[in-house]
Amino acid sequence: MGATRGGPGEAAGEDPCRTRAVLGIVGDKWSLLVVRHLSEGPRRFTELKRAVDGISQRMLTVTLRGLERDGILTRTVRNVMPPHVSYELTPMGRTLREATAPLLEWSIAHVGHIDDARAAYDARPDTPATPGG
Amino acid sequence: MGATRGGPGEAAGEDPCRTRAVLGIVGDKWSLLVVRHLSEGPRRFTELKRAVDGISQRMLTVTLRGLERDGILTRTVRNVMPPHVSYELTPMGRTLREATAPLLEWSIAHVGHIDDARAAYDARPDTPATPGG
């Protein structure tokens, strides 16, 4: 994707391509949850593994690497025994965390309604089959 | 993605906040972009395919099915020639669109900074290898 960057005054809704590019940063299953669990301060690898329960060790590594590469968090290694690696949001990471707050609140507020919608949809007799892979 | 939405294993109580469960709704590559492109009114399948360029026909179908099932949008079929299927946000879908606005704006505002961070990271001599799959 191009290195061209727009001015900060650009409003959302004017540049679909770039929006798509950056949604690639957080548009996966784990990134937003990792960011969320770092919002209260630095965390170690295993602490995150427990907090974001359900994530595999491999995907936590991959997700953290990606967020570090994107400048969302920092990775600090202390060469001691046992090893100690801590992850912390950068200033930009904290702005991301703030930007995702409404979405997380929406999730919590609407999960019940969505359960209902799913049940109603699955009860429909004319439900189309989902294409397989 | 569509097949994994709300499996039977996602019972209430497994996750105290349940944010993970609901992030499964929009935590994929395409859902937020589809919702975004429906914010200005109903759109047809092919219009969405063009707007969310890069999405495959199959993934658009799967994503739309999932969002319909979750009560985010409605699917209206008119049996005419040529076929006419239009998708439109529900009231709940519109609240989701509002909740995602800050994130989309953040994306546009920070894409340049992220490009820089990636370049700096890739220039580091000690970049760890990413685990393969």
Next chain:
DNA sequence: CCGGATCCAAAATGATACTG
């Protein structure tokens, strides 16, 4: 023609074993 379903190849992901 438009919307969608199926088959196949590629990529992403999860589980497990192993290492410093």
Next chain:
DNA sequence: CAGTATCATTTTGGATCCGG
């Protein structure tokens, strides 16, 4: 503790065919 290597499973994308 914090990863890495490897393999099995799942998801995604492209091409193609189908129904109206």
